[in-house]
Amino acid sequence: MRNLLVAFFLVAAACVARGQAPTDAEPAAPQLLVQKTFLTKEPVALKDTDIIVRIFNIGGTDATDVELFDDDWSESNFTRVQGIASHKWDVIPAQGSVNHTYVVRSNFDGIYSPLRAHITYRQPGLAGVTKVVSSTPGYVLFESFRDFERRTATHWREWGIFFLLSLASLALPTLVYAYYQLNFEKGVKKEK
Amino acid sequence: RPQRRDDDFDFAAYQREVGTETASNQKVLFYAMAFYTVSIPVYLFHTVRDLPVFSHAPLYAITTSIAVAALAYGYENIQSKRFARLIRTRGDNISAKGADSKQNAANYVKNKRAALAELTQRETTAFSIFFNNAIFFGVIVLLAFVFLRTYHPYVGYFVSTTTAAGVA
Numbered sequence: 184m185r186n187l188l189v190a191f192f193l194v195a196a197a198c199v200a201r202g203q204a205p206t207d208a209e210p211a212a213p214q215l216l217v218q219k220t221f222l223t224k225e226p227v228a229l230k231d232t233d234i235i236v237r238i239f240n241i242g243g244t245d246a247t248d249v250e251l252f253d254d255d256w257s258e259s260n261f262t263r264v265q266g267i268a269s270h271k272w273d274v275i276p277a278q279g280s281v282n283h284t285y286v287v288r289s290n291f292d293g294i295y296s297p298l299r300a301h302i303t304y305r306q307p308g309l310a311g312v313t314k315v316v317s318s319t320p321g322y323v324l325f326e327s328f329r330d331f332e333r334r335t336a337t338h339w340r341e342w343g344i345f346f347l348l349s350l351a352s353l354a355l356p357t358l359v360y361a362y363y364q365l366n367f368e369k370g371v372k373k374e375k
Numbered sequence: 376r377p378q379r380r381d382d383d384f385d386f387a388a389y390q391r392e393v394g395t396e397t398a399s400n401q402k403v404l405f406y407a408m409a410f411y412t413v414s415i416p417v418y419l420f421h422t423v424r425d426l427p428v429f430s431h432a433p434l435y436a437i438t439t440s441i442a443v444a445a446l447a448y449g450y451e452n453i454q455s456k457r458f459a460r461l462i463r464t465r466g467d468n469i470s471a472k473g474a475d476s477k478q479n480a481a482n483y484v485k486n487k488r489a490a491l492a493e494l495t496q497r498e499t500t501a502f503s504i505f506f507n508n509a510i511f512f513g514v515i516v517l518l519a520f521v522f523l524r525t526y527h528p529y530v531g532y533f534v535s536t537t538t539a540a541g542v543a
Contacts, residue, residue, distance in 0.1 A: 333425055341422045349512050350417045352408070356508070359501035363494070369490045370465040 202339045211243030212306050213277065217317035219253070219300045222284065226323060227331045228292035232262050236300055236317060238272075240282045246275045246304040248312070251283060253300040260295070268300075275304070292327035401500060402451070409446035412508050413439050414494075416515050416536065424519070424528040438533050442540035446507060449543045450517075454503035456498075461495050507543040512537035 200361035216237055236253065240246050252266035266285030275281055289295070300317040366373055380471060416459055420426045518535035527533075 200416060213505040291386065330425075333423075338423045341419060345419050348418065349508075352415065352508050353505060353512075354410050356501040360505055363498040363501070367494065369500075370461075370494055 201231065213240050213242035213244050213275070213304065215240055215242075215245035215249070215275070215304060215313075215315050217300060217302050217315060219297065219317040220320045221323065224263045226289065226325045227328060228325045229328045230331070231286050231288055232325075233284060233286055234268075236283045237280060238275060238283075238302065240277055244277050244307055246306070247273065249273075249281075249302065249304040251300060251302050252318075253298075255298040255300070256287045260291055262290060264288050264317050268305045269373060289325045292325050292330075294322050294324050298323050317323055351360055401454075401496070402447075403502070405447045405450040406443065407505075408504055409443045410439070412541065413442040413446060413471065413536065416519070417493065417510075420454075420519070420532050424531060426528040426532060434529060434532065438536050442536045444535065445540035446511060446543055449507045449540070450500075450503045453506055454499045455501040457502060459498065462492060465491055465495060475499055504518060511539045511543040513541050 215319075217239075218237040221236050221375060223231075238249065238251070249272040251268075256263065258267065265288040266283075268285055270283045271319065272281055272306045274374060283331045297319055299319050302315050303312040304315075307311055392526060393469060417439075421428050426434075515535045515538075519531050523531040523535055
């Protein structure tokens with residue numbers, strides 16, 4: 184009885200799997216996965232930050248009329264430097280991918296949570312559009328420009344001032360010692 | 376075998392009274408110079424390593440105190456050793472030749488040795504300050520901005536400054 188029940192469930196599972204698996208005559212519908220992330224490793228306020236949106240079609244057929252909408256980066260906090268945050272593609276082939284990049288500049292420093300980008304596309308055989316959203320890089324810290332400069336600058340001016348100050352504490356005793364070395368020999372003043 | 380001198384002046388006692396003991400004004404000079412020298416790297420830590428002076432005053436006060444004491448001791452140590460070595464060799468060159476009379480010979484030699492000791496003291500003081508300062512700056516720059524660069528600025532400042540003053 185137990186073996187009969189096990190056999191029954193195995194057959195039932197096989198039938199369900201076969202029902203869900205695509206047949207050779209029916210390719211899988213297009214399925215888009217979208218990644219939105221920063222190309223700039225360490226975003227800094229008042230410096231250009233590169234954004235990239237990668238769209239992967241992991242389905243079995245082409246995705247058509249693909250549109251990208253990214254209404255992130257409000258003008259009060261960001262300045263659009265290069266490129267636009269929206270784009271259209273006629274086709275994204277099956278198992279293919281496309282990238283879209285643009286550049287923004289932050290006007291503030293601190294933590295920012297980027298919004299997800301919205302993508303619409305058409306599937307063959309369907310009347311309407313399919314909507315998907317991208318991933319998000321999560322909370323991003325925009326470092327202040329002053330801290331970035333302090334961390335990465337060569338500080339030539341500061342080292343120059345340090346050199347002059349240290350020279351003062353070295354030059355004076357050196358001059359005194361040199362005077363005695365040049366004008367005296369074994370404690371007796373040299374005759375000119 | 377020690378050379379026979381023209382007078383019976385106790386040179387060792389003279390050394391103790393005039394030469395090897397550091398005068399009080401010389402101590403003031405050492406501590407003032409040590410304070411100035413230890414204060415110079417503070418500017419670098421304030422600007423380059425982002426360690427503001429006023430918000431980290433206790434750290435700066437404690438570290439500066441330790442470093443000044445160590446550096447001033449280093450000045451005194453180098454100066455007294457070099458002075459003792461030099462005055463021993465230079466004192467042999469002094470004789471009563473040139474004195475007006477035999478009666479004034481003792482005073483003549485004593486005055487010459489006092490002048491020699493003063494000159495030697497100035498010379499060795501200058502050398503000691505230069506030598507210790509050069510070592511201090513070299514060690515602190517190497518430690519703070521090369522070896523301890525990835526450490527927290529607190530650790531970098533304290534370890535580099537006290538170590539440099541101790542080595543100097």
